[in-house]
Amino acid sequence: DTINPTTVTLNNVSVDEGTGTATIGASLDHAPTAGPVVLTLSNGSTVTFNVGYTPGDIVQSTPFAVQGDDVYRDGESYSVSISSYTGGAEFENLVTTDTATVTVNDTINPTTVTLNNVSVDEGTGTATIGASLDHAPTAGPVVLTLSNGSTVTFNVGYTPGDIVQSTPFAVQGDDVYRDGESYSVSISSYTGGAEFENLVTTDTATVTVNDTINPTTITLDGSTSNVTGQITLTAQVDHAPLTTNLVITLTNGGPTITILAGQTTGSVTFANPNPALPHTYAINTATGGQYEHLDTTSTITIAGPLIDLDGNNSSGVTGTGYKTHFVDGGAPVTIGDVDTVITDADAAGQHIATATIKLQGTAGAGFELGDVLAVGSLPAGITVASNDGNTITLTGNATLADYQTAIKNITFAADATTPNKDLIRHVEVQVTDVDGNQSNVAVADITVNVIQAPGTPGSPVNNGDNTVIGGNGDDVLVGDGGGVKTVLQPGTNYNMAFILDVSGSMRFDLDQGSGNANERLNLLKDGLKQYIQNTVLPFAAKAGTADGGHINIALIKFAGLAQTSLTISIADVVNGDWTALNNTINALTQGGGTNYEAAFNEAERWFKGLSTGANDTTAGTDATDRASTNADGTAIAGYKNLTFFITDGNPTFYMNGNTEAGSGSEAQNAAAFNTILSQSKSTFDHGYNQTSGNGGIGSISTVAAIGLGIGVKKPWLQMFDNTDSIGNITIDVGTQNVSGVNVTDSSAPTPNPIANFDNATGNNAPAAWVASADATAATLNTNKLILADSTQGNGVAAVYQGPSFAVTGSSTFVSFEYGRSNWVAGDAFTWKLQRQNSGVWETVEVGSNAASNDHAPSGTNSTGLFMQSGILLAGTYRLQFEVEDNSGTGTGDYVVRIDNLQRNTSAGTDTITTTGGQPDIVLTADQFQYALEAGGLSATLNPVGNDKLFGGNGNDVMFGDTINTDWLDWTGRNLDAANQPDAAGSGMAALKEYLSLSPSDYTLVNASLGVQDIDLYNYIKAESNTTTGISRFNATADTRGGNDVLDGGMGNDILYGQGGADILIGGAGNDILFGGTGADTFVWGKTLNTTTGNLVTNGTNDADGSTDIIKDFSLAQGDKVDAKALLDALGWDGNMGTLSQFVTVTGSTIDIHNAADTISVNIVVEGQTFTALNDMITKTNFQTT
Structure with missing residues (x-):
């Protein structure tokens, strides 16, 4: 058997991404016979060839996944092989080496950039545009460049859809014009994004710049010329018209003003319709200029400059003049009031070029040769062009305010040797503005006021018989100096x-x-x-002399x-x-x-031993062996x-x-x-x-x-x-001792609280204790009154005056408890018990802490030292507490705590009624010396003279005798002292001392010069109430009074006859008359001849329609009303049967008039009520012969 191959063929496959799955086709060149042949491919798919398969047919594998569709460039190609198979054993050689190529093709998908619109107000400065991508970059940043130059960057890791802001870009600045805008911004280029299949950058953004409303102000200005008789008006804008002219029409018949595009001012000149009157123009319409908003509220008043030396007429002069007075011997006075004002056509923008200030008239006529106008400090830009003492010329382009300041700093002083108090000085002031406009002539009238008092320069006043003459001003005349002489009585x-x-x-x-x-x-x-x-020894050393x-x-x-x-x-x-x-x-x-x-x-x-000289311890017989007492111990004569x-x-x-x-x-x-x-x-x-x-x-x-x-x-x-x-x-035998403990088995004095400070009502209220400027306001803490000196080491005590309280009988003393905090050696606490006498508070007892070693309790809850007065006379009293922190800073304010202020009245069976005097309780060396002096020395009141005072014109204040200064109080003053200025009766010496101590109620005119005449004048004059006539300087009970003549002259005068049998003549004007003690005569129809010193008739001058008031008429003292000379001048024939034709009485008023009742004077006799003419004659000792 030969080995023949059976071959598997795999087909290549091509598919688009996103298809989902694909299959691979395979074929065999021989059919299986024994059973299925199953191929397993390297991607996991399988191919099955069943029995009956036709060789060459294509069998598809099971599906396998292919890459999904996306926007990135990521197509791919890969090889698939046969990793294994099953079946096919019947084949001699099954060849499975073939491979298939799988190709996944990239599809084109877009990635889109989105730009967002933006809206912003002009003037914001910058803006940004938001942008987004629908897919994230993976290979690196994607940077978009916008058409306005801004960039947007999408970094790796970007989340699709998120908004990324561009870099800032400038937007239109804020302005006053209508120029809002809107424009489109696109993507001009980009970098990065190569991984995207298609990056779409076609979107645009709209940028809207909104117009904000900003005002443009039109300001009107102008001037007038007295030379050309024309007005020039100018309109100015703070931003020039953009593309069109700005046309402005005016009210009040004014012309049109045009401001050309690109310019900021426009002017027009026209004839002044009435140069004697001011003219005010406002904006009626304004068009053009492309402004967002025009402010057209500006107005302009065209007139020449006007100077007013007394803006609110406070000196009593209406119009533009000013009235002031120079006090003889005092500091120079300014020729304008504090509210001297200069106005001009151009309001705040106008400037003055020159000012002329001159004394009216000539030396010896309008003013005295020694009178002087002087220049004080001048604002920058104003200089003195000339000054001969009578005429001053100022020059320099300066504001109205600066010239106002300059004029207020011009002063007048009368001739020091011949002030001529009868001559009123007139000072003329005129300004010229930078346009040559001359102002009105404003006139300052200056009268010379005199203070004729002891010790003032040129004053004839002493305690003798003086003739004191005022002038045309508001004078202060004091007949006598008063005072005391301190003696162990000379010759005694x-x-x-x-x-x-x-x-x-x-x-x-x-x-x-x-x-x-x-x-x-x-x-x-x-x-x-x-x-x-x-x-003692200095006095004894002068034995045998008058001293x-x-x-x-x-x-x-x-x-x-x-x-x-x-x-x-x-x-x-x-x-x-x-x-x-x-x-x-x-x-x-x-x-x-x-x-x-x-x-x-x-x-x-x-x-008693002195009656024989038995107490003489010197050897031998000499002058010391003389007897100096009688056998009963009383002193012999001398x-x-x-x-x-x-x-x-x-x-x-x-x-x-x-x-x-x-x-x-x-x-x-x-x-x-x-x-x-x-x-x-x-x-x-x-x-x-x-x-x-x-x-x-x-x-x-x-x-x-x-x-x-x-x-x-x-x-x-x-x-x-x-x-x-x-x-x-x-x-009361049961009177408490120093610790506030009663005597055993006694009935203690009956307490009657004045203030226990257990609450904040009535006398306990801190507000009931009036604090001086140097004092911290009284407060309550732990049921005690808290007093403190807020300024350390300044030599000024913090003074607190308490509420008044009554004492009846002669069996009551006052007590309180004293405690303290932050005391250091030298810090002083003084209490003064004051009794009201004819409306004046007089200090009757003084006590203190022990300033060198204060053992008062310092704990906030401690019982304080028990301080007490003596048995008091009936009357109205108050306590004054003085707290003086004499330490340096850093020791804490000296704080005094007062508690259980009460009256204590002797009561029960253990009382003793007997005679008593006024002893002193002392805790300091100074107080001990005061007590020794008061007990041994005699502060004898100086006698005063018979004076003649004539006020002249003006509203005068006149004292026939000395001024009462016993009510003036300062730290450490003891009226029981034997020396001026502390002693009672010190008169002018006490006033000078008081003013020299920088009291809270008066600031010296010139502290560097000490107390001057003008300070005495100011203080005495201000003390006399022009409505009631009451003055604490009026020594109502002074027994030293001379027989004085006081003639007020013209003006609204206040006359104080004081002691003695005085003659008081109010003269013309509404006068207030105080006769004082003694048999005084109130006279109408006569005046004082200052040359002869005699009274002479003055016709009907006193019947000027005025009202005179007699404040203290006393028939018992021999006072009388003498209007005989005035009645004669009015035509009365001296027949009592016709007196009613010239005198009418109603209530307390005597109306003296002519028969036709066309001229008259009213005399109000306070404290009297008249039922008929004869009743008045009886009650006033009315003189008819």
Whole structure:
């Protein structure tokens, strides 16, 4: 058998991608006989040839998968072979080596780029276009370049359909024109994407740039020329018209203005329809220019410049003028008000070229030779072209505001030596603008006001008989300087005893009931030495002259009986005695109880011993052996007994006959203290072991009691002081001590709260405590009033004035508790109890903390130190608290806490009613000196003269005598001091001191020059209420008044006659008249002849239709109304039967008029009501003869 092959033939196949499946055709060249021949191909398909197969027929394989359709270039061709077969054993040689080629053909599918449209506002800057692909790149980035130059990049890994933004491209900038746009952007080229069969880039995007609405403003400007009589109007735009002209029509008959395309201004010139009037033009229509929006609100007023020296007419001058005054001797005054205003045709844009300021008239006529116009600081761009002192020319192109400033900085000053107060100066002001337009001429009228008062330059005023003349201005005339002279009365000799407490408590601190630093004793020693050295010895050194006197001096120390003794007595003390006195004072030591009675006895013995010169310790017989008292201890003629009773505590012993009684302790009960006080008072008044008579030191000597520290109960100490006696007082034995603890078994004084600060209503409210500028507003914290000095170390105290409260009877004292925080040495707390006197608050008591070593509780919940006044007279009171932080910064504000402010009225069975004075309780060295001075020195009021004052024209304020300055208050002022300016009655000296301390209610005109006349003038003038006439400077109760003549002259004057029998003449105008104390005469129809000093008739001048008011008429004091001269001038014949034709009364008003009632003057007599003419004559002592 030969081997013959049977061959399998595989056919090639070609199919498109995406067809899904394909088959391969196969054939055999011999048919199977034994069974099927099954071929397995290398791609897994099979081909089956069954028995009966016809050789050569094509049999298809089972289907196999071919590549799916996609967009990428990925057609393929591969070979398929026969990997195995089954059957065909009957064939000698089945040949299966043939292969078939499968070809998968690539179909062309598109990949599409989509561009998104974009909308953006002009001026946005840039925009981007979004793009997307529907198939992702696989071979690398596909970068599209858009027709506007932007690019879009699709990176490998891109998610089909996602939007990718192009790189930014510029869009049209924002402008004012109508030029929104829309354009198409296409794809100009791309790179990458070779893997795609077909990348379609035909899409486009539409870019829309929206027009935003931006305004273009038309501004009208213009000018007028007084030379050509024409107006030129200019319209200006901030953006030129784009393609067409802008045509503007105007209101008010104005012409048309055209601004050409590409230009920004257009002008038109036309005749001024009326140069005397201003003309205002506004825009009627505006067309062309392709603008988005035109602002056509601009207007222009055409007129020449106008200057007004007093914009709101506050000086009383209507129109463009100004009225002011120059105070003789004061600082120069500006010739324009603060609201001087220049207006011009061009509103804010117009400029002024020149200004001329000149005094009207000639020297010696319109003004004085020494009068001066001066130039102050000028704004940049304005210079002085010329200035001879009377005419000033300013030049320089500058704004209206700058020239306003320049003119306000021109000042006038009257001649210093001959101010001529009767001559009104007129200053003319005119400006010219840059177009040559001249303004109106504005005039400033300047009167020269004078203050005729003590110490002012050129003033004749002293405390003598003066003639004081005002001028045409609003003058302040003061007849007398007042003041005090401080003396141990010159020509008076003194027996001077110092009773000095050296009890054991003198080792205590000043503001607490404990301590071992000898604060109280040291204060006693230092203060006593200072007083003797500075006051006593210098006075004694002038013995035998009008300025001094002889002094016998004694130092009496006391504690318990055993420690009480006359320590030193020197007759006719001289400077050479200082060593002995100094050594004696230095040797004082503390120890023992407190026996007032023993001390008073020792002093009584000393005074009585002076009747024989027995107290003289000098050797031999000389002038010191002279007697200086009578046998009963009273001072002989030419001598005065003076005692200082200085103690730190309350009496704890008394004398039972010659034996000391009492426990010596503060812990005794009410009965014991009642006995101690009563016994001590008896000895004080009547003498040792006496119950009647006048032998005690309180009867034979002036006794000034001074308490050192807060251990002394002031109401008790009042019993042992006879200075400034307030009459009978009722004290309570149960009065609290320094810790606020009542006496055992006593009925304590009845409390009546003023403020406990437990809530924020009524007197407790912080707002009820009025704070000064340097003070932090009062607050409440832990049921206490919190006060603080907010500025450290500036030398100004924070002042708080409390609400008023009433005190009745003579058995009440005021108390409160004091606590503090952030105190350092030098920080000072002062309280002042003030009493209202005729509407003026006067300080009647002063107290303080211990400024060198403050032991007040600092805890917020602590009970404060108990501070108290003495028994008070009935009246209306208030408390003023002063807090001064004298430390540097960084220590925290000094804070004071006030609590339990109350009245305490003596009550129960344990009261004592007796006479009382006004002792001092002191905690500082300064207060101790004040107390010594007030007790020993005498602040004697200076006598005043009989003056004649004439106001002249203007609204004058006139004082016949001195001004009252006792109401002025400053830190540390003590009206009880013996020296000016602190002392009561200091007059002008106190005002100067007050103003020099930079008070919160006044700023000096020139701080670098100190207090000037103009400051005195301003302050006195402002204090007089022009409606009521009330002035706190009016010394209504001053007993020094001279017999003065006050003539107001013309104007609305305020006259204060004050003390004495004064003559008051209101003169023409509405006048307010205060006669003051004394028998005063109110006169109409006469005036003061300033040459002769006599009164002369002045016709009917006073019947000017005005109303005069007499504020304080007193028939009881002898006041009278004298209108006889005026009635004569009006035609009255002197017959009482015809008086009613010339005088009419209604209520409190006297109407004096002529018979026809065509001219008149009304006289209002406040406090009176007239039922008929005769009733008026009786009630006013109306003079008819």
